[in-house]
Amino acid sequence: MKIYFVGAGPGDKELITLKGHNVLSKADIVIYAGSLVNPELLDYCKEGCEVHNSAYMDLNEIIDVMERGVKEEKLVVRLQTGDFSIYGSVREQIEELDKRNIKYELIPGVSSFLGAASALNVEYTVPEISQSVIITRMEGRTPVPEKESLRSFAAHKTSMAIFLSVHSIADVVKELTEGGYEETTPCVVIYKATWPDQKVVKGKLFDIAEKVNEANIKKTALILVGDFLGDDYNYSKLYDKEFVHEYRNSSLDKERS
Structure with missing residues (x-):
């Protein structure tokens, strides 16, 4: 078994990724960042899922729950706000998991x-x-x-x-x-x-x-x-009819052809 870190998205419960949703819906244990994650995301959890609010936990307590879950061969999800690659404090968690030889997978989310x-x-x-x-x-x-x-x-x-x-x-x-x-x-x-x-x-x-x-x-x-x-903007070259790239000729080339 391994720990799944899942980015919960910015708030709207439908902005979790499909992959994140699939893992969350199968989880036996969920540790979620209660001070920031929309609690409606927990609606995706199956009946009987064990839920922990990490707002009331320190790092060792979080890792202890993860380790116990793995030993009990349960699917553990660490549900974090937005995408955990930005101010997510994920590094310290995976460093501790490495010390305990616990495997993990990171599933990115949508940042706020x-x-x-x-x-x-x-x-x-x-x-x-x-x-x-x-x-x-x-x-x-x-x-x-x-x-x-x-x-x-x-x-x-x-x-x-x-x-x-x-x-x-x-x-x-x-x-x-x-x-x-x-x-x-x-x-x-x-x-x-x-x-x-x-x-x-x-x-x-x-x-x-x-x-x-x-x-x-x-x-x-x-x-x-x-x-x-602000109000100032310029059109990109990407859809400019005169901008030639490997997929599109200019309007003049089209007329010639």
Whole structure:
């Protein structure tokens, strides 16, 4: 037997992957991140499934439940928020499993920063506006390397998705504007993207903090910053009728043929 780590998706219970759903529906034991995972996902579990909320557990307790499940030849699922490759604390869990010679498999999920973009009907990479995305966070109780500060990243003025920082929104704005973003740069804060109680606050860097405070958003929200949120855009070359690639000739070539 082995442990299955499953990305639960950003919130909407239907945004779990098909592979993740299939494993979850067969699980004998589920350890889910109760503070962040939509509990409606547990509806997919079979009757009699043993459920643990990791919000009340430390690392050793989580691993102990996993080890017991494997010894009892039960299918164990570790259900984590969004996709665990971003702020998922998955590394420490698999390191402990390695120490105990317990096998595991990782099934990716849909990150909240992807769910947020779809909820807002935007794309992070707009031709000639931004072709890069920075995913980061503000320093809090968990330190951030100095070379990865918001201020240093802001110099690039590219699309940015900032996790785990909405409680310090005023400090975030200060770092971004002093680092290089104009105060008029579009900014959106999205609370619980794709959940039924999703809330969206739109503004610019100079007024977003006030709007977020008025909306009483303190946690479980993403801060999105960049001109990709603005009104300027350019069409891509991908569907330009004059752009030739291996699958399509130009309109002039078609006329000649």
